[in-house]
Amino acid sequence: MNLYSYFFIACASAFCLTGGSAIAQETKVEPIIIKAERNILLRSFIDLDGGKRVTHAISIGSPLQVHYTYDADNGQLVLLWKGGFLDATPMWHDRGDGSSRPLGTALQVGDAIPQIQRLSTLQSEFKKDTVGSGFKPKGYTLDASGLPVFKYFTYGLSVKDATKVIDGGQGIRREIESEGSANDLYLCLAKANVIEQKDGKYVIADKAYSITVEDGTALKPVVRTIQGTQELLVPFQGKIIYSILFNQ
Incomplete structure (x- = not known):
């Protein structure tokens, strides 16, 4: 009997053992879940809408069950969610692909582009990268509670970027501060498709969250429309404090 005959018999036996089905049995994988019993950080890839992958993502988990992901390549908050923290199965099972995913439904609050940019006019579009900004990540330090204060350099300014969960898990409060000023x-x-100002908040209609800006009267936030999409902007002058609040 030659090699091909052995191969034919082996395949036929396997076909019979599966009841005539050629469909392979899938192996169930036990999920690798990361809990946030204290403030915790995890670096990984994170996938956003439209197939975009953040390759230098840092996800921060809180025991208050509100979590967020920061894009260190752009100085931008990209995801925010409630509930469990992260499923790290795609990253750590077998060879893994380096990615993790939020547990539950995450709100995409940023597009993985630089959050601070120079605009020649209020009709100028935001760039999709850091070209011309001199952007350079400078890492982060941890505060007394173990939360990161991100640091980066952009447009000649040293910037500190800190986010904390609001008591009661209503959302997060962000404080972005620079040393010096630029025009x-x-x-x-x-x-968002629609941004409405209501009761002192900016309601992000299709994203299930709202934004409040501290000292908004002096800062004068602007809602503009660029290529059919509305954007909420605020002039960056020294320090900006704002909150992202869940609508539900």
């Missing part, structure tokens, strides 16, 4: 810089707080 024509804007911070993009949100993009």
Whole structure:
């Protein structure tokens, strides 16, 4: 009997053992779940809408069950969610692909582009990369509670970027501060199909969250429309404090 005959018999036996089905049995994998019993950080790849992958993502988990992901390549918050922290199965099972995913439904609050940019006019579009900004990540330090304060250099400014969960898990409070000042810089707080100002908040209609800006009267936030999409901008002058609040 030659090699091909042995191969034919082996395949026929396997076909019979599976009841005539050629469909392979899938092996169930036990999920690798990361809990946030204290403030915790995890680096991984994170996938966003439209197939975009953040390759230098840092996800921060809180025991208050509100978590977020920061894109260190752009100085931008990209995801926010409630509930469990992360499923690290795609990253750590077998060879893995380096990615993790939020547990539950995450709100995409940023597009993995630089949040602070220079605009020559209020009709200028935000760039999709850091070209011309001199952007350079400078890592982060941890505060007394173990939460990161991200640091980066952009447009000649040293910037500190800190986020904390609001007591009660209503959302997060962000404080972005620079040393020095530069002209024509804007911070993009949100993009959506519709942004409505109501009861002192900016309601991000299709994203299930709202934004409040501290000292908004003096800062004068602007809602503009660019190529059919509305954007909430605020001039970046020294320090910006704002909150992202869940609508539900």
